[in-house]
Amino acid sequence: MRGTSRASLAAAEERFEPILAAAGAQSSELGQQLLAFVDALDSSGSLRRTLADPSIEGDAKAGLVAHLLTNADPRVVEIAQSLVRARWSADVDLADAAEQLAFHAALARAEAEGNLAKVEEELFRFAKALAGQREVRRALFDTRVPAAARIKLVDDLLAGRVTDVTAQIARRAAAAPRGRRYVTTLGHIADLIAERRERTVATVTTASSLSPTQQDRLATILREAYGREVQLNIVRDPQVLGGMRIQVGPQVVDATVLSRLADARRRLAG
Structure with a gap:
């Protein structure tokens, strides 16, 4: 998502969190209803474009959502209406945002259940x-x-x-x-x-298992680099001859021997 859509999604997430906290273990039911909204948007490009169109009055779009979600929980209708009132860089971002809120709802249930x-x-x-x-x-x-x-x-x-x-x-x-x-x-x-x-997930691929001390040291380095706690997911891969490959979200730090050899070959090839 680009800037405008990211800001709209962040605002929607902030607005939705108190609703999820109050719903507790029933949050996933709200999420399922939001997914039905996502499916409606995905199945009709014209509907999606209409609800994401900034030139159309927000109240008109909110009314359309209320009609579309006639049997939905009022809290779902409210959050969906807030989504269509927001601005989106692309119409598909509206559906993506609704889906992300639905996933948050499922996770809120897991959170409530420990x-x-x-x-x-x-x-x-x-x-x-x-x-x-x-x-x-x-x-x-x-x-x-x-x-x-x-x-x-x-x-x-x-x-x-x-x-x-x-x-x-x-x-x-x-x-x-x-x-x-x-x-x-x-x-x-x-x-x-x-x-x-409130943590970052780092997937670490190595040829052999890391000792607890090595894991703690790596977690400390990554915590200092990202400014937050880091959850390490360790994956063993026999094709990694040495070093490690670390992926944090879309960022990849590839320090394996194979990577260095491939880089050397590219440099020699000019």
């Missing part, structure tokens, strides 16, 4: 398990595969071994990829969890 850290760990392990299953990953975001089949695939993979919130998020990511790769969506949710826990 399971947020568990959801974070379950999503990380699931994404890690998918790393070596290219065809499965492809099927999970391939819209040529029926949504019901994608959801069943997720259910079969998870086999009831995760919390309800993790299953809800994993199923939604498969049901509506929205142009994203499946693992990318899981990574985005991990970032949202980190924000809720």
Whole structure:
């Protein structure tokens, strides 16, 4: 998202948080209704463009939302109306913002139930398990595969071994990829969890396990670099001959031997 959309999303998140705090474990129900709003926006480009059009009166757009969400919780209607009254750099940003609020609602339920850290760990392990299953990953975001089949695939993979919130998020990511790769969506949710826990998630790929002392030292370095606590997710990869690859959000610090060799080859090639 560009500046205008980011500011509108931040304002919506700030407005939605007290509602989620009051809803507690029922927050995910609000999220499900917001996802229905997202689906409506995604299924109709004309509707999305109309509701994101800054030249149309805000009250008129709010009225359209109220009609669209006739049976929704008043709190969902209110937050959706605030979204369409805001300004967006692109109409798709409106749908993206509504989806992000819905994910926050699911995570707020996990938070209220004391399971947020568990959801974070379950999503990380699931994404890690998918790393070596290219065809499965492809099927999970391939819209040529029926949504019901994608959801069943997720259910079969998870086999009831995760919390309800993790299953809800994993199923939604498969049901509506929205142009994203499946693992990318899981990574985005991990970032949202980190924000809720006021931490940054760093995925560290190494050839061998790091000792507790090494992990503490690395966490300290990253905390000083980013100005906040950092959650380390350690991934072992035998193809990494030495060093480590650290990814924090979209930023990658690649210090592996393979990376240095590749860089040397590029330099020699001129």
